[in-house]
Amino acid sequence: MSLQDLLPPGTYEEIAGTRSAQPGTITCRCPHCGRELPYDVHNPFRPFCSEKCKLLDLDAWANDELVIEGNSVLEDEDAEQASLVSDQIQGAALEQNR
Ligand SMILES: [Zn+2]
Numbered sequence: 001m002s003l004q005d006l007l008p009p010g011t012y013e014e015i016a017g018t019r020s021a022q023p024g025t026i027t028c029r030c031p032h033c034g035r036e037l038p039y040d041v042h043n044p045f046r047p048f049c050s051e052k053c054k055l056l057d058l059d060a061w062a063n064d065e066l067v068i069e070g071n072s073v074l075e076d077e078d079a080e081q082a083s084l085v086s087d088q089i090q091g092a093a094l095e096q097n098r
Pocket residue numbers: 030031032033034035048049050053
């Protein structure tokens with residue numbers, strides 16, 4: 001008779017901490033909601049905790065990316081062309097002054 005036999009099933013494991021944190025058990029955090037979940041290769045939504053989080057997160061990513069890309073590409077091109085043009089104007093002006 002040991003302590004484990006006297007306690008209700010699962011209680012000893014809980015007290016000893018072997019049930020919730022087994023050595024070698026890998027947990028990961030859902031990148032969307034931050035919930036900690038056991039790393040499971042059979043989880044089709046990993047690293048997300050659920051299909052909902054996966055879809056919401058990918059959706060947010062796609063939207064963010066489109067907005068950032070569209071804006072930054074346009075701004076970068078405009079800025080580059082503007083500085084190129086002003087360089088050419090300055091260069092031409094210097095040539096004429098020589
Ligand atoms: Zn989640």
